[in-house]
Amino acid sequence: MIVHVLIGESDEMASFCHGVYANFEDAKRAKYTIIRDQYHIPEDEVADKDLDDEIYPSGVYYTIVQREVK
Numbered sequence: 001m002i003v004h005v006l007i008g009e010s011d012e013m014a015s016f017c018h019g020v021y022a023n024f025e026d027a028k029r030a031k032y033t034i035i036r037d038q039y040h041i042p043e044d045e046v047a048d049k050d051l052d053d054e055i056y057p058s059g060v061y062y063t064i065v066q067r068e069v070k
Contacts, residue, residue: 001069006031011059018062027064035062 004027006018018034021027035041035051039058046054052062 003067003069005065005067006034007063007065008034009061009063024064024066031062031064 004021004024006021006027007015008018009015019027019030021030032048032051035055036043039055041051041054
C-alpha cells in the first residue's frame with residue numbers, strides 16, 4: 001500500500017512528520033491548512049499554489065513523500 005507522508009522541516013529544527021495520508025490530495029490539503037493556520041494566511045490573500053513561496057523566507061519547508069507500507 002502506498003501512503004503519503006507530510007513532513008515539515010526548517011533551517012533551525014529537525015524534520016517533523018505532520019501526518020500520514022491515504023492519498024496525495026489529502027496530504028496536500030493538510031499541508032495548506034497547516035501553513036495557513038501557522039502563518040495566519042487567509043485564503044482570499046494567497047492562492048494554495050503560492051503558499052510555499054509565501055513562507056519560503058521563514059526557512060520552513062513542507063514536503064509530501066510517498067512511502068510503501070507492507
